[in-house]
């Protein structure tokens with residue numbers, strides 16, 4: 001490779017041949033240094049956790065997906081790779097650097113990168129012509145968000161998930177689990193060991209219409 005080739009390479013390798021962090025990982029780390037409580041992690045999520053959360057989804061039936069805290073887009077990219085051509089993917093992040101990164105690096109017409117807060121998910125869905133989402137995925141660092149913000153986001157999320165849909169959460173702890181259990185009918189918890197550190201994966205489900213009728217019938221029978 002001559003010098004001009006090296007100069008035109010993307011900023012994910014030094015020109016002296018030694019390995020370096022990929023540009024997106026470096027951008028992520030810089031944003032962590034700038035806003036540690038909002039970014040909440042020094043490295044993006046591993047592919048093992050991404051696959052564990054996204055593989056069980058029936059992508060052929062999913063048309064509206066919301067991602068909270070996409071960061072540099074490690075989940076976003078995997079969602080788009082699996083998604084139906086008609087999917088609307090709304091990725092919400094308050095960090096303008098991450099939003100600009102998504103817009104320039106992932107120019108997919110299905111993706112709408114929105115600078116904002118997950119707390120406003122209902123208004124953001126409405127602005128995109130949708131009332132609810134089939135799935136909402138969270139990469140938020142709930143334990144370091146300002147007081148009250150996490151509970152507000154979970155309450156809004158419960159309203160924004162369509163019946164039969166789910167709220168998918170990945171965290172390094174179960175900090176958020178009591179809030180999920182307070183709002184959702186069923187919460188499944190798993191662990192992905194092939195991450196550093198191992199991730200906790202939570203799936204909070206909202207019953208479909210038929211399930212709601214069945215649950216009412218059961219509780220009526222016991223009253």
Ligand SMILES: C[S@@+](CC[C@H](N)C(=O)[O-])C[C@H]1O[C@@H](n2cnc3c(N)ncnc32)[C@H](O)[C@@H]1O
Pocket residue numbers: 038039040041043044045068069070071072073074075092093094095098116117118119139140141
């Ligand atoms: C741990 S990073 C996750 C990044 C990426 N999804 C991943 O898995 O590597 C947390 C992200 O949440 C974003 N964030 C923080 N507060 C938020 C809020 N109120 N609404 C939406 N995103 C938020 C941060 O800017 C950051 O991109």
